[in-house]
Amino acid sequence: MNYFELFALPTTFEVNASELKAKYLELQRTIHPDNFANASERERLMAVHKAAQINDAFDTLKSHDKRAEYLLSLAGIELAHETKTLRDPMFLMQQMELRELLEDIPQASDPEQALSDFQQQVEQAITQFKLNFSRQFAENSADTLQQAADDVRKLKFMLKLSKEAEALEEQIYTY
Amino acid sequence: MAYSEKLLDHYENPRNVGSFDKNDPQIATGMVGAPACGDVMKLQLKINDAGVIEDAKFKTYGCGSAIASSSLVTEWVKGKTLDQAGEISNRDIADELALPPVKIHCSILAEDAIKAAIDDYKAK
Numbered sequence: 696m697n698y699f700e701l702f703a704l705p706t707t708f709e710v711n712a713s714e715l716k717a718k719y720l721e722l723q724r725t726i727h728p729d730n731f732a733n734a735s736e737r738e739r740l741m742a743v744h745k746a747a748q749i750n751d752a753f754d755t756l757k758s759h760d761k762r763a764e765y766l767l768s769l770a771g772i773e774l775a776h777e778t779k780t781l782r783d784p785m786f787l788m789q790q791m792e793l794r795e796l797l798e799d800i801p802q803a804s805d806p807e808q809a810l811s812d813f814q815q816q817v818e819q820a821i822t823q824f825k826l827n828f829s830r831q832f833a834e835n836s837a838d839t840l841q842q843a844a845d846d847v848r849k850l851k852f853m854l855k856l857s858k859e860a861e862a863l864e865e866q867i868y869t870y
Numbered sequence: 871m872a873y874s875e876k877l878l879d880h881y882e883n884p885r886n887v888g889s890f891d892k893n894d895p896q897i898a899t900g901m902v903g904a905p906a907c908g909d910v911m912k913l914q915l916k917i918n919d920a921g922v923i924e925d926a927k928f929k930t931y932g933c934g935s936a937i938a939s940s941s942l943v944t945e946w947v948k949g950k951t952l953d954q955a956g957e958i959s960n961r962d963i964a965d966e967l968a969l970p971p972v973k974i975h976c977s978i979l980a981e982d983a984i985k986a987a988i989d990d991y992k993a994k
Contacts, residue, residue: 774905776906777905777906778904778906778974778975778978779905780902780903780904780978780979780982781902781903781904781905782901782902782903782982782986783903784899784901784990786903787901787902787903787910787912788901790903790910790931791901791910791912791929791931794910794931847905848905849905851905851906851908852903852905852908852910854908855907855908856908
């Protein structure tokens with residue numbers, strides 16, 4: 696049973712966050728230790744194992760990049776531990792520029808505005824890669840699955856930038 | 871984790887940081903990225919008419935091992951022909967810096983940066 700099936704959700708990238716959360720709580724209730732007070736050792740162990748599986752599934756399904764990677768792995772494409780490098784010069788040039796931009800934000804005349812503009816740009820890119828992934832994954836041909844995998848790789852670069860921007864935000868507002 | 875002295879030296883005093891004009895016909899630019907960690911590396915080689923690498927510069931956004939790997943590579947490629955530079959393997963880089971296993975991908979990134987730069991030069 697894959698994670699989507701475990702949560703009785705369709706195996707697609709689009710996941711309704713509140714539905715996911717509701718299913719999670721529902722599943723958790725079924726394996727609550729109180730229900731196993733009089734159960735055998737074996738049943739208790741199975742419940743513990745099930746709880747771990749439910750937590751792993753929830754963790755994977757609620758995160759956009761982990762969910763996308765998981766969908767690809769179900770389709771036979773493993774991204775999780777790949778060491779293959781990305782060689783898209785246009786995209787990487789843009790990454791370099793965004794990183795230089797981020798680096799210069801603390802010295803900007805209005806760092807808060809500069810950071811907010813930066814975050815907006817990164818969020819737009821993240822939205823775009825998620826849309827691309829969703830469309831290409833749904834098409835489900837050998838070609839579009841490879842493109843979908845590239846979308847996830849690029850999405851991960853953008854998510855890293857987003858995290859670093861968040862860290863910078865904390866710094867700026869602490870002063 | 872204990873890092874080697876060579877690695878720390880390259881990380882603390884990176885050699886040849888910077889950029890050349892990528893539109894200069896003598897300059898080869900290799901851009902690579904590691905999706906797993908989000909590191910980005912730019913390696914530029916200045917190649918003379920005899921096909922020998924005269925100078926090299928890099929710019930890397932990433933962890934200490936990625937910075938050290940690219941710094942080391944800029945030193946190694948100088949004076950080499952493109953073919954010789956293309957023979958530098960991630961194994962050589964990882965051995966020289968004594969990279970821990972979880973950081974091997976940083977040396978792969980540096981090797982691929984050389985290859986990307988060579989491809990860029992050939993395309994020019």
